[in-house]
Amino acid sequence: MALRIRGIALPGREEVVLQIEGDRLRTAAGDDGEHVIDGGWLVPGLVDVHSHPGTDKPGDEFDLALFREHMLQHRAAGVLAVRSPGSADPLSHRRHDEPDLPRLVTGGRWLATPGRFFEGFGRDVEEDDLAAAAVEEARASSGWCKIIGDWLPGTPPVPLDALTAAVRAVHAIGGRVAVHCQTAEGAEHAVLSGADSLEHGMHLDHALLPLMAERGTALVPTFTTFAKTVEQLGRGEPEHIRDWLRSGWDGMAATALAAHEAGVTVLAGTDSKPCGDIVGEVEWLIRAGLPPEVALGAASWTARSWLGLPGLTDGGWADVVAYDEDPTVRPAVLHSPSRIVLRGRVVL
Structure with missing residues (x-):
């Protein structure tokens, strides 16, 4: 008997x-068959566009058992696709299709030029070798690479010419580039280079938003991780670092809202542990002023379209989350999915 979904x-x-x-959806000719979802509100599987499953903290070696645990945490929250922009896993490009886990969009290893990342955690490259390394990581992954574009205040970002050369080289092979940026100059270089996404975007100059909208550059603010970082700030950090983080955090909501109003695609990514807190990121976007439907789309249909993943369409993947109420009217219901179907199998 055919399995059906109605809602x-x-x-x-x-x-x-x-x-x-x-593992596919087809438009049904009638309403006969066994309904694994019968009524309610249907959402294309949720997406976390910035997560690093497999390690708990910077400097850790990749752990396959932990990777699976993290991915199951995502699945339990209805996150059925994960983009990992940067991984400590040298074989991340091979982990695309484990049948019980959410679909994985990999970005290769972090590409870090001298002095701009946790030592030894990513792939260390010289600025002159950045473009070639970016192409290698994009080819070895799902077509993405991740460049650490800046680091702490006082450390110059990757020079604009080097970053632009890397972005152009990756685009020339049909790949895409995510850039970590959290300083004003780093964010500016990421935008001007033509990067496909700004990861974090703290201290982003709002004057750059029209150019981002024109070029289709997405913003992934990752409220979830910075909220935890600022909450845990103590006296162990230098005062100028504490002030820099607080000022960046204080401006993040206004930046996300201004980006949305300028026509920039704003997406939901947590960059935080435990995994599976994408609903919290949606709530942060709503608190920033984005309409609930836009905030939910940032973690579902908009994110899927941006990544080239199908939604609830004929021939699309059978990755569906159902809710008893309209989550754009009552976002709190996102914490309580009534049914989760992954790859055509009911997992909740």
């Missing part, structure tokens, strides 16, 4: 009847 699909808000064929 009101977001974002279109039309009632649909879909049939599960293997």
